[in-house]
């Protein structure tokens with residue numbers, strides 16, 4: 007390569023770090039509202055009508071666009087560029103006309119994700135509160151999806167989110183993993199929940215999960231280590247299509263302070279990203295990162311940075327899985 011070409015390449019590489027320049031998109035990817043020419047669709051789901059505690063998560067997609075636009079990069083652990091291997095585009099935000107009604111929001115959002123599924127696009131979504139996951143699953147999983155049945159689930163969270171209807175709706179932030187089973191969208195035998203920790207509202211709060219899923223309390227992750235947990239996850243979810251849903255509150259508030267339902271004494275980012283790295287080889291067909299409340303983030307934007315790195319990791323896992331097909 008000539009000196010001039012070298013210098014140009016170096017300049018382009020350094021520009022990947024410019025979070026302050028250009029038009030911000032998720033992971034600095036092209037904005038494609040029409041869904042054309044897309045393998046992996048990055049989506050904002052700016053909605054927090056499902057969380058009665060903090061309701062600022064609707065601001066997260068914009069905040070993650072601002073920061074993750076400088077994460078159009080290559081992971082050191084993979085040395086693999088998902089953006090040249092796959093067509094990764096920012097498809098914009100889920101249209102939410104009936105934003106004041108959680109049941110109608112779930113309906114209209116499911117239509118959006120069903121359209122993506124029909125075109126073979128793998129969705130990677132920035133919420134929103136955790137109620138965004140059920141319409142995503144209704145779009146991409148179950149008998150009428152291209153997977154033609156329930157899919158596997160890897161769910162990171164401080165909380166079980168497998169509770170019945172409450173506060174006037176079934177479509178609240180803590181319901182996705184029960185509804186997912188009841189509606190045949192996720193296979194409970196291929197579902198793991200990782201990182202539950204913190205004080206509970208009542209002693210039976212985790213009962214549905216403990217009966218139906220392989221649950222790794224955070225204590226078990228720390229006691230047995232991430233190599234053990236990753237091996238167990240590979241065993242339980244197997245080769246089939248598997249979705250990855252990440253509530254930022256699984257992390258200690260040192261690593262993700264700006265979350266809707268913070269719990270102290272959480273997972274370290276070293277443990278968390280170590281697990282994601284060990285999920286390479288799984289058939290990850292989509293994912294989401296939820297519960298970020300930008301107004302609670304500090305000036306260093308810790309939670310925005312963490313969300314951006316997570317987004318890049320999910321895209322890598324989905325891209326590698328698609329290339330293996």
Ligand SMILES: [Mn+2]
Nearest residue numbers: 164165253255
């Ligand atoms: Mn949670």
